[in-house]
Amino acid sequence: MNNDIFPCLWFDGNAKEAADFYCNIFSNSKITTDTPMVVQFEIEGKKLMGLNGGPHFKINPSISLFVTCKTVEETEEIYNKLLEGGKAMMALDKYPWSEKYGWVADKFGMTWQLMVGDVPEGGQKIVTSFLFVGEQYGKAQDAVKHYTSIFPNSTVFHLETYQPGEPQPEGNLKFGHFSLNNEMFAAMDGIGDHNFKFNEGLSITVQCETQEEIDHYWNKLTEGGEESRCGWLKDKFGVSWQIVPKALGRLMSEGGKAQRVMAEVMKMKKLDIQTLTNA
8 A cells, every 4th residue: 555645634625825925935846736626735745735625614623733953943933834824832942842832823724833853864844733622532542442443554752641640531541643554643641621622624535546455445434424525534543545446537527528527426325446447
């Protein structure tokens, strides 16, 4: 299995504006696809997709992008640029885990954690980070184990748990670092009352080469979760995933075929590559 796994950010018509904003802030960034529905872009080698899905869902802090910066100056520069028109969730300051750390919600609602640190050789400067709160509080470790059991080439690098006498219950996940098919992720449990939870505002897209791969991820991730339409599902923790054929973009760009392909997508829950190819 050779899958591209990347976050999809839900926007209300301003995906291109957001992509331009992010690409202007981060080095080594570019827009790779620009259509009225979808904008794909890369920042610091991290692949992302912006979806102009309408007003139905909003991005919230349950899934953030965690950025490791080389210096205090770089951390301050990126944090301040992301803060323009946004709001601070955790002030940029010195914390026990880093000389300089901050959490900011940008003007599009996307949240970012920034920290001074070292990116390990072969690692990623920007990783997708899950925050388990509310009904999912205390389930971060279970989620890491669940996801790494489903995806090939997955590794749990680090699970730091709370110890007796610390602010959260013993065994809850303070910080976890893992990969799914070589794509890096982070996870943590978040104590306190929060008015957000995992939703479609930020989903994880998995592009598959074969129908066998689609069937595998769909069946495993819907266990205890629920199926949705057009290749979308929610897993048992409430996280939204899109399980799609890698060929979908090509099929959607084949002139008059695009409308027929989209019509078939709208009929389906789990996507069927042969039906889409024959449309």
